[in-house]
Amino acid sequence: MDQKINVFVWDMDETLVLLKSLITGTYAKAFNGSKDVQKGIEIGKTWENQILRICDDYFFYEQIEGCNKPFVDVMREYDDELDLTDYDFKNDGFVGASFNDDDNKRKLAYRHRIIAQKYKEGLRSVFGEKMIKSWDNLYQETDDFTDKWLSSAKACVAECASGNKDSIPDGISDSTSSRVQNVNVIVTSGSLIPSLVKCLLFRLDDLFSYDNVYSSWEVGKYKCFSLIKERFNGANVQFCAIGDGWEECEAAENMQWPFVQIDPGPVSTSHRFPGLTFETLGHYIGVIYGDSDDDDDDDDE
Template sequence: MDQKLNVYIWDMDETLILLKSLLNGTYAGAYNGLKNVQNGVEIGKMWENHILQACDAHFFYEQIENFNQPYLDVLSHYDDGQDLSGYNFNQDGFGPPLDAINKQKLAYRHQVIAQKYKKGLYSFLNQDMIEVWDNLYALSDNYTDRWFSSARACLEQCVGRKRDMTPCLESAAARESNSQHVNVLVTSGPLIPSLVKCLFFRLDDLITCDNVYSSWEVGKLQCFSWIRERFNRPNVQFCVVGDGWEECEAAETMRWPFVKIDPQPTSIHRFPGLTPRDLSHYLSVVYGTTDEENEKTT
């Protein structure tokens, strides 16, 4: 009998991380004066600045912002595999129109982005910036009552392993074949900033760059369809976790369980709070398996 595979499909903003609700004050506002709204806004602005700076400085975002793709491998057939170690990305003439020649140049950039993602923040941030990042993460986690670290811990438990602080250069296919369960990210934001967010919010070892999808242009239903095709095998179960109507409707169309995240302080589906046990319950309702069966595989 084939081993059961649970594919957990996560939304990013207001699900795994809080950013928009920090910036607009709605997260703190829900606490009726118990949290300082301006402090949350300042934390959100600091994250925004760090993310955008990293996107532009290390991930070609100024060059490719207008050429968002749904996932990094989408143009891989245009990549001829040439050695890019001496390639000049600032003078290769990349730009519109996105014809075959420019698709190849974009595929080169995606290849380098994937390599940087796999190596992690430590490969391109200096020690001073690492310290700034560590302090900001701790500040954010404290302000949100451990939302960030609790979300990370839930993903960790879903795939049944602990964080390895050393960069993981293993291929996505190899990692997936060694794991019963997989975390996939489907975000409505652009692809490159979403990858950088995974790095900054310590999710990169739990969500490989191959498992990050942007529904910006194509919609979440299309992304879910790709994911279903990709993980098409016996005994596979899918579970969607997010806060928005689009992922809810897409999950219903796919007949997958959907867990709605609500950041309100009294909600049970939030972080801290949500656990793999909760997800296994939703899986059992849709797929007919028992909670105990699902928990044995998480």
Template sequence: MDATLTKVFIWDMDETLILLKSLLNGTFAQSFNDLKDADKGVQIGRMWENHILNVCDECFFYEQIENNNTPFLDALKQYDDGRDLSDYEFDRDELCPPFDDLSLKKIAYRHRAIAHKYEEGLQNIFDKELLRVWDELYDMTDEYTDRWLSSARVLLEQCSSGKEVSTSSLGLASLDSADTKSEHVNILVTSGSLIPSLVKCLLFRLDNLITHGNVYSSWEVGKLQCFQWIKERFNNPNVQFCVIGDGWEEGEAAQAMQWPFVKIDLGPGSCHRFPGLSLRTLGCYLSVVYGSPSDETDEE
């Protein structure tokens, strides 16, 4: 049997890895007791909304397939016959309801094209001017939110490696004992529809940390169903799961699965926010449910 220990981190997106709704409705600024300029937050949020909608419609076929949301890109893979799409004319294939097998094949083609664009990244979609505007908006947002975005990215990177760089004399904080062979996976389960969620991953610089195959939309099916699919996918006794999010739905779904749940809090004094949430904290939540590596060694 494969003794590799796999740790699967299941992330919510909005108000967890990224901030958008709380910028638009002013709740992020309110959490700072009016020390933040709420109007500036709303302005930033609207700029993000415009970017997201433009990329969805112009590059990711969203206008054509928004009424056929699927929970993940491979959901229609059975309809994809593998045709070479290099000269396929998406604007002329007359995709329209009803969504019979022929229509589903056309949507599957689009999903494959979307996966390819996701892998290529925004550098192959935006021109230099758009890249500059995007970089400036990201930096402006990160500054306004006290490095929420960049801190979330750092933790995702640490979750991927299982190592947290510490400035203290402890050096490295690890999710695993020294003799544990392990791998770590970041998965996104968002309540938003699939295509805008993939676009958000690209725009908020998460695409190199979360593959398109690890992005799930619970819009139609609910988070519990997504969690069950993920459990079936990692069907091995040497797998540990940890859910991180801000909403009641992922909390209840995690409880139903008997997985640890870390609830994100916008409050500036909380350690369950960005910056603040650490690999060490996630390890503590995991150890409560699964035991610590030292417990496993003691049992041996």
């Protein structure tokens, strides 16, 4: 029997990561006075400043801000595999979005290759001890302020990647079997480079490889979902989209995928973090695709 694949398509902002609602104060205000709104705003702005600084310092963002692509490897066909060890990125004549000729595309492809390498290496390879400590403290402060939203969201994604060994949901076959693979993909409405940096800063890079991060900034969620379906397409592939917005909900409906609506509000439910589990996602998949165990029984007959 062919291997089964479960593809979990995650929204980033206000789903896995609370940021915009911290900056605007809407997250804290929803708690009707039990959370310090100004503290939340300060936390959000600190993250925002970190993201922009790292984008510019390590990921060529000033140079390629106007060249947003839906995913890093989209430029690979233009990369001639030149050794970039001593390459001068500051003086190679790259003009960003001003020209769309093959020479400029090749130079953009070089930058994308370095971005992928740096993503795989992680931020601890470039941060000093003082910066790592500051980053760790900010993450912990944010996690505490949001009642463990960040850490529980990461735990849920990790559970989806490995499968829950104690309780296998009806909609998902046992991922301990070599016949089943679970894949996590991010589709974010933000531009690509800041989204990759967010994955790094919010400690999601061990769960989402660089090639599984998609930006819908230019092309929209439906196009990104279509690219993901084309990439993983097969008779034994099941998709599940998880997010907080109307665009990913509409795109999932058009793709006929199950969609799990995240509610960042203060009421404790199974549709927020902490709360959402691998088992809950399995139930949504089961409603659309049927019980995987039943399918296995049919194959065995």
